[in-house]
Amino acid sequence: MKKYFQQVFVLVAFLTIGFAVKAQTADEVINKFIDAHGGKERLNAITSLQVESVLNLEQMGMTINITNIKQKEKLFRIQTSSPMSIEESFTILTDTSGYTYTPAINSPMGNMDASLTKFTDQELINQAYQKDCAGYFAQLVDYAIKGSTATLIGAEKANDVLCDKIQLKLKTGQEMVYYIAQTNGQVKRIQVQASIAMEMMGMGSMMKAFGGGQRMGDRKIDIQYEKYKIFDGYPFPTKQSVSLGPMQVVVENTSFKVNQPIDAKWFLVK
Numbered sequence: 001m002k003k004y005f006q007q008v009f010v011l012v013a014f015l016t017i018g019f020a021v022k023a024q025t026a027d028e029v030i031n032k033f034i035d036a037h038g039g040k041e042r043l044n045a046i047t048s049l050q051v052e053s054v055l056n057l058e059q060m061g062m063t064i065n066i067t068n069i070k071q072k073e074k075l076f077r078i079q080t081s082s083p084m085s086i087e088e089s090f091t092i093l094t095d096t097s098g099y100t101y102t103p104a105i106n107s108p109m110g111n112m113d114a115s116l117t118k119f120t121d122q123e124l125i126n127q128a129y130q131k132d133c134a135g136y137f138a139q140l141v142d143y144a145i146k147g148s149t150a151t152l153i154g155a156e157k158a159n160d161v162l163c164d165k166i167q168l169k170l171k172t173g174q175e176m177v178y179y180i181a182q183t184n185g186q187v188k189r190i191q192v193q194a195s196i197a198m199e200m201m202g203m204g205s206m207m208k209a210f211g212g213g214q215r216m217g218d219r220k221i222d223i224q225y226e227k228y229k230i231f232d233g234y235p236f237p238t239k240q241s242v243s244l245g246p247m248q249v250v251v252e253n254t255s256f257k258v259n260q261p262i263d264a265k266w267f268l269v270k
Helices: 001-022 026-036 038-043 119-124 193-200 206-208 212-216
Strands: 046-055 062-071 073-080 087-094 096-102 105-108 110-112 115-118 149-158 161-169 175-179 189-195 219-232 236-244 247-259
Touching: 001 110, 026 149, 026 175, 062 212, 149 175, 149 189, 161 189, 193 219
Parallel strands: none
Antiparallel strands: 046 062, 046 247, 062 073, 073 087, 087 096, 096 115, 105 110, 149 161, 161 175, 175 189, 189 219, 219 236, 236 247
């Protein structure tokens, strides 16, 4: 009889745990993330976000400065210095147009003339999400209102932290998998297509210039996020990194400015 009750207890415990796991939804995981990053009302109150970063290409001994600027629904600009040119490259996206500029480059990888490329109408639509300012991972906030869908696809460790995995599909078709820590709701990793990852890391213009985007194709890349700190009352990751084969790319985010005026020069295509 004692053995019978032990078996019943184990079965009930197993069913209870299984039900608890199944009961968790994508919205519950995302809401935990939102609460950990200041709450929906505060995140939606962000109208501008300016980030200064330094990208270290450790194996190549190169350092690149990155400026990332967003104004809600009006501007996305990411501008990077180049160790191979006196000019800076940039991608700019406004509510009416988008451009990518790559300066003239002379390097062991090859030489190329300066180029300014205008976005096609479809590219403009596909990149519109970049103007979203609701925090560092804005696509998760009010995702359904924005036309996206979210699915909880399991759990997995990212940098030894157990995370819930949320697959987010934007209305324009891009897919992103967010690894959200079960302990504190922080995003520890994002898995995205290589071209999206390079743009997020500030390397989009350079990769396009040398055809890297085409060579990577549909390959998925993991971006790791670490060392969260508080800026203007919001938690932001101060370190992000990706591994590209033998090359480790590390970006240190040194400054975050929330809801501060944006210089008019950043709206100019130059």
